[in-house]
Amino acid sequence: xxxxxxxxxxxxxxAAGVVALLAGRGRAAVVGGxxxxxxxxxxxxxxxxxxxxxxxxxxxxxxAAAVLGLxxxxxxxxxxxxxxGWLALAIAFSAPLRPPIAIGDGAFPIQLAEHGxxxxxxxxxxxxxxxxxxxxxxxxxxxxxxTLPTRALPRSLGLPAAALLAFACLSQLWxxxxxxxxxxxxxxxxxxxxxxxxxxxAPFPEWLPRALAILAIAMASVFAVxxxxxxxxxxxxxxxxxxxxxxxxxxxxxxxxLFGDPSLYGRHLVVGLGxxxxxxxxxxxxxxxxxxxxxxxxxxxxxxxxQSSMVALVVVTLVIAAxxxxxRVRLSVVGTFALVAVLAVGYLISIPIRGDSLxxxxxxxxxxxxxxxxxxERDPVVGVGAGGQPEASRALSERDRPTPNFVSHTAPLTVxxxxxxxxxxxxxxxxxxxxxxxxxxxxLDPxxxxxxxxVLVAVFVQSLFYPGLLEDPITWVALGVGAxxxxxPRRDDGTGRGELVYDGPGAETEATA
Numbered sequence: 415x416x417x418x419x420x421x422x423x424x425x426x427x428x429a430a431g432v433v434a435l436l437a438g439r440g441r442a443a444v445v446g447g448x449x450x451x452x453x454x455x456x457x458x459x460x461x462x463x464x465x466x467x468x469x470x471x472x473x474x475x476x477x478a479a480a481v482l483g484l485x486x487x488x489x490x491x492x493x494x495x496x497x498x499g500w501l502a503l504a505i506a507f508s509a510p511l512r513p514p515i516a517i518g519d520g521a522f523p524i525q526l527a528e529h530g531x532x533x534x535x536x537x538x539x540x541x542x543x544x545x546x547x548x549x550x551x552x553x554x555x556x557x558x559x560x561t562l563p564t565r566a567l568p569r570s571l572g573l574p575a576a577a578l579l580a581f582a583c584l585s586q587l588w589x590x591x592x593x594x595x596x597x598x599x600x601x602x603x604x605x606x607x608x609x610x611x612x613x614x615x616a617p618f619p620e621w622l623p624r625a626l627a628i629l630a631i632a633m634a635s636v637f638a639v640x641x642x643x644x645x646x647x648x649x650x651x652x653x654x655x656x657x658x659x660x661x662x663x664x665x666x667x668x669x670x671x672l673f674g675d676p677s678l679y680g681r682h683l684v685v686g687l688g689x690x691x692x693x694x695x696x697x698x699x700x701x702x703x704x705x706x707x708x709x710x711x712x713x714x715x716x717x718x719x720x721q722s723s724m725v726a727l728v729v730v731t732l733v734i735a736a737x738x739x740x741x742r743v744r745l746s747v748v749g750t751f752a753l754v755a756v757l758a759v760g761y762l763i764s765i766p767i768r769g770d771s772l773x774x775x776x777x778x779x780x781x782x783x784x785x786x787x788x789x790x791e792r793d794p795v796v797g798v799g800a801g802g803q804p805e806a807s808r809a810l811s812e813r814d815r816p817t818p819n820f821v822s823h824t825a826p827l828t829v830x831x832x833x834x835x836x837x838x839x840x841x842x843x844x845x846x847x848x849x850x851x852x853x854x855x856x857x858l859d860p861x862x863x864x865x866x867x868x869v870l871v872a873v874f875v876q877s878l879f880y881p882g883l884l885e886d887p888i889t890w891v892a893l894g895v896g897a898x899x900x901x902x903p904r905r906d907d908g909t910g911r912g913e914l915v916y917d918g919p920g921a922e923t924e925a926t927a
Contacts, residue, residue, distance in 0.1 A: 417461040421596055422587055424457030428604060429580040435611040436576035439566035441553045447611065448546045451604055454583075458596050465597060487544055494548035498563075501545055501616040502895060505609060506629055508537040509887040510637075510682050511672070514652065532652045532674045534601060538887060542605050545612040567614045567897045570850040574843040575893070578833075578884075579607050581840055582800040585833055589799025590806055598801035598885070606890040613894030618902040623862045626895065627689055631707060634686020637671045638714025641679060644669040645717040668719045677880045680723025681873065683715040685888060688730045688868030695738040698861045722879035729875045730868050737864060779823055779879070785811050786822040789831040797834035806831065825877035825884070841884075845874075848893060855896050862899055866892045 431450025434443045459465050494501055512532040552563040566572065582603055586595045644650055648667050650658070652674045661667050673679040690707045693699040715723055736747040785807040789798060798806045807820040822828045830838045848870060856863025869892040877883035 416463050418592065420457055421461035421592060424454045424461060425583045425586040425599070427457065428454035428599065429583040432579045432583060432604075432607045433576045435607060436567060436572045436579070440564050444553050444564045444611070444615070445550050448550055448608065451608060452546070455600060455604055458600050462593050462596055465600060483540075487540065487547070490540070490544035491547035491551070494544055495551050498548065498552065499617040499619050499622060501541075501548075502613060502618070502622055502898065503625060503629060504541045505538070505545070505613055505894070506626055506891055507633070508541045509535075509891050510633065511535075511537050512674070513537055535605070535887065538609075539605060542608050542612065545616075546608055549612050549615060562617070562903070563615060565615055565901050567610070568847075568851050568854070568900055570847040571844075571893060571897055572614075574840060574847045575607075575610060578837065578840040578844050579603055581833060581837060582884075585797060585799040585837075588796065589802050590809075591802040592799065594805055595799045595801035602885045603800070606884075606887060609887065609890045610894045610897070613891070614897035614901070616898050618899045623859065623899065627693065627861075627865060630689050631686055634683055634689075634711055635707065637673075637679060637682055637686075638711050641669045641671040641683075641714040641717055644671065666719055667717075669717050671714070676718040677720040677722055677876070678882070680715055680718040680720030681726070681876050681880070681882075681886075681888075683711050683718070684723050684727045684730060684872040684876070685869050687711045687715070687727060688734070688872050689865045691731060691734050692864040692868045693861060695734050696861050696864065720880075722876045725879065726872045726875040730872050733871050734864065734868060737867075782807075782820065782822050783824060783827060785820055786824070786827045786831050790827070790834075793831075793834060795834045796836055797830070797832045800832050803828050803831040821881050823879060823881055825874075825882070828881075829884070848896075851893075851896050851900060855900050858900065858904070863896075866896050 427450050431447045431454060433447075434450065435447030438444065438447065494504075512534065513536055515533040515536055549563060567575075583599060586592050586599070589595045640651075645667060648661075650661075650670055651672065653670055654674055657668065657670070657676070668676040669679070670676055671679045673682070687708065690699070690704055690711065694701065694704040694708075712727075715727065732747045732750060736744045739747075786803060788810045789803055789806045792798075792806075792810070803822060804817045804820040807822070808815070808817050811820065822831065826838065826841065829841050833840070849867075852863050852867050852870070854863075855866065869888065873886055873889050873892075874883060877886075883889060
């Protein structure tokens with residue numbers, strides 16, 4: 415770190431901003447929280463050279479690009495001021511996409527990435543910056559004196575989310591590898607705090623849940639079609655070098671669609687399948703259309719050859735069946751889970767008996783887990799700091815391999831290693847709070863609640879075998895949609911399920927019967 419003191423101050427400011435934005439309500443908390451997160455993000459970027467590549471904007475072309483970007487940002491923010499109900503669609507659309515754009519040293523600082531690489535979540539960052547400006551404007555506007563733009567998030571979600579993310583920020587004060595943590599905060603945790611804080615306070619008119627479902631299914635279908643095209647042509651658009659080597663030396667060809675990794679591609683197909691299955695279980699979609707979508711998405715998932723995605727799909731299907739089926743179905747689901755658990759334990763026990771290598775049988779995951787456990791044993795209470803697990807595992811290992819080879823691939827273990835028992839408890843609190851929130855959403859609209867639960871289950875289950883839970887925007891999109899849907903006031907129609915008519919700025923007042 416070039417300026418560790420600045421990084422520590424910025425982390426403390428970020429923690430305060432996250433708490434104000436996610437656990438507070440009212441103008442001061444919302445606007446102050448957004449401002450604190452923005453200032454902290456700038457401080458973190460300045461604390462370490464090379465992060466954010468702002469130096470590339472110092473040239474004349476870079477300055478021109480910055481001015482054009484600022485104009486576009488202001489236009490987008492004004493559009494969200496006029497139509498805040500569009501925010502959920504904009505975030506849901508941009509969350510999975512990583513444009514192949516990089517900031518380089520050429521004549522023009524913004525360049526296309528090369529060699530099959532994908533860039534950061536630049537489109538999502540743009541939408542979130544516009545959303546923050548729009549929310550701050552609406553919160554301060556004299557035309558919107560009501561509490562809706564600055565309403566509180568559900569306490570069951572807002573409090574644990576604020577506590578977990580704030581603790582992750584503060585963990586940089588004792589982190590062993592602060593640069594990794596600073597990058598995690600800048601590119602993931604702080605933007606996702608803004609995502610939850612803005613999306614959870616966005617309007618949720620009556621048409622929005624249907625539009626979100628259509629968007630999620632349509633995007634997953636596009637991903638699947640692209641994946642099937644790649645399987646037929648054996649040509650990838652984006653990929654990591656190790657995948658190209660694996661495809662050249664194996665008997666099957668793994669595809670990535672519009673992503674850089676087959677498992678990440680598979681995750682988004684399972685999310686789409688979860689939404690379709692939830693709608694089919696509740697008879698909210700034509701059976702023939704639903705079946706066709708399932709066939710398409712499953713075919714796209716198959717050619718990813720992602721075992722973690724397949725496991726996630728099985729669990730999502732069983733959870734939906736348990737929540738919507740008869741008592742006999744629920745008993746069958748419980749029995750299935752028990753049988754799978756027994757078979758899994760038996761298989762693991764049989765590996766050394768057969769004289770095979772546990773590391774080979776688990777594709778190196780057992781070794782990654784063992785190295786993560788060593789990190790946990792060293793700092794069991796507060797961990798080594800957010801983002802520091804791979805480097806800490808590498809430091810404790812006797813193997814001279816690249817740091818990415820030490821990523822645990824198991825989200826709860828990663829949280830335990832980086833944030834200790836305190837962080838793991840906060841993650842459990844967030845999980846319980848999310849389930850409580852979604853239970854309340856299901857009481858308002860069973861389809862919305864079940865679809866969001868399917869999305870979160872898909873991401874969580876796959877995160878047990880593949881990196882990405884708190885670092886995946888889909889997690890926070892699902893939580894934000896649930897929070898916004900639950901807190902948006904509705905007219906009581908005598909059934910406990912109401913509605914509110916939204917006509918634009920200044921119209922966020924509860925309709926009368």
